[in-house]
Amino acid sequence: MQGLTYLVAAYAIVWVGLLAYLGVVMLRIRGVRTELAAVKELVREQQEKTS
């Protein structure tokens, strides 16, 4: 049973870890998309001011 406990622990660590990392990556992508949209808006406003 001890070996099975370690096996379950290993699977749990990998699954939880991978899903957590996937979540972090998706959050980072969403954050950058938001920032990119904001900066593009700033650039557009600046171009309108100068034109």
Next chain:
Amino acid sequence: MLSLGIVALGGIIYLWKKDERWDWVARAAAELGTVFLTFALITGSIWGRTTWGTWWTWDARLTTTLILWFIYIGYIMLRSYMGRTPASARAGAVLAIIGLIDVPIIYESVNWWRTLHPQAVLPLGSSPQLPPEMLLTLVVAFITFMLLFSFLMVQLYQLEKMQTLAQQLRASVE
């Protein structure tokens, strides 16, 4: 090990062509390599606990793999410290190329030194040393992780691309 190969290849091509897209590939591969290698060290430690009765031993394969992990961490820290600049990309490329030396050492460590770690079960030029059902499991797991790796590489590449673009646009506004 594959990841560091991609990091080094991306670095070499960046140094050659000065195309920052290859730097994005290198950064993405470095991050992914760190994550996957961390899992490998943790699960390997758990396996070692049940097989050898210890969480860690300074075996050749384990030690060289830990060195690779430190190389990855060093790469990420270096790139983070130097920011998104051509100098950062060049420094990262050099570090990755030097770090690539560790990959064949890891692979051959079980042959070069008397180690606790098992010998290769898929030796080059020889038949597999695994029962068929284990070999099938290994192949399925390998394909699955390669697909996951590819998916995450694409996501991280896009992330690097957008971060670089955001930085450039912000610099043009300020």
